[in-house]
Amino acid sequence: AQSVTQLGSxxxxxxxxxxxxxxxYSSSVPPYLFWYVQYPNQGLQLLLKYTTGATLVKGINGFxxxxxxxxxxxxxxKPSAHMSDAAEYFCAVRYNFNKFYFGSGTKLNVKP
Amino acid sequence: xxxxxxxxxxxxxxxxQQVTLSCSPISGHRSVSWYQQTPGQGxxxxxxxxSETQRNKGNFPGRFSGRQFSNSRSEMNVSxxxxxxxxxxxxxxxxxxxxxxxxxxFGPGTRLLVL
Numbered sequence: 619a620q621s622v623t624q625l626g627s628x629x630x631x632x633x634x635x636x637x638x639x640x641x642x643y644s645s646s647v648p649p650y651l652f653w654y655v656q657y658p659n660q661g662l663q664l665l666l667k668y669t670t671g672a673t674l675v676k677g678i679n680g681f682x683x684x685x686x687x688x689x690x691x692x693x694x695x696k697p698s699a700h701m702s703d704a705a706e707y708f709c710a711v712r713y714n715f716n717k718f719y720f721g722s723g724t725k726l727n728v729k730p
Numbered sequence: 731x732x733x734x735x736x737x738x739x740x741x742x743x744x745x746x747q748q749v750t751l752s753c754s755p756i757s758g759h760r761s762v763s764w765y766q767q768t769p770g771q772g773x774x775x776x777x778x779x780x781s782e783t784q785r786n787k788g789n790f791p792g793r794f795s796g797r798q799f800s801n802s803r804s805e806m807n808v809s810x811x812x813x814x815x816x817x818x819x820x821x822x823x824x825x826x827x828x829x830x831x832x833x834x835x836f837g838p839g840t841r842l843l844v845l
Contacts, residue, residue, distance in 0.1 A: 661820055662820065
């Protein structure tokens with residue numbers, strides 16, 4: 619069965635430090651991969667997505683993610699955290715016209 | 731272009747009642763999906779509608795139902811509400827024209843509290 623695993627339900631970094639949020643999927647068939655961000659009391663906003671082509675994907679707000687087929691991973695990174703990055707981040711996958719599978723989410727805390 | 735809108739934003743019901751939530755997708759989008767978000771279970775897929783037909787369905791009891799109208803607006807209904815139905819219900823729309831790589835755009839959600 620397809621699934622998405624996000625390692626670490628809570629991640630805390632200092633402002634200016636590297637942000638690394640981990641996402642692994644379980645499938646022999648590479649899916650389409652997405653990262654969403656959710657701010658308190660709001661819906662989800664797309665950060666970036668991987669479909670085909672270049673494995674390093676750049677998104678909004680300085681975030682990027684790299685698709686590594688050999689590791690079945692799609693980790694999200696940002697070189698320098700900002701206070702406004704504090705939110706919950708969700709990794710999601712989709713296969714053809716099947717439903718989206720979301721990870722359990724990672725809450726990012728940014729310390730001043 | 732206006733985003734996905736959901737009404738109402740907040741709702742309080744009592745056990746045993748039923749509730750209808752509404753979602754208006756982005757203009758031109760033909761696919762609407764519904765999700766339930768709770769602290770314990772995270773984001774769980776309810777169902778997806780495309781051109782008034784249910785295309786995918788999650789693992790929820792039959793008390794949860796939905797429909798889509800010809801203008802792509804969608805409603806979901808929950809009958810015989812239980813305390814565990816308290817959640818944020820999110821609607822997402824997509825063009826559904828080019829396949830699974832399409833982005834889903836989410837609305838702000840309807841927060842349902844069942845007492």
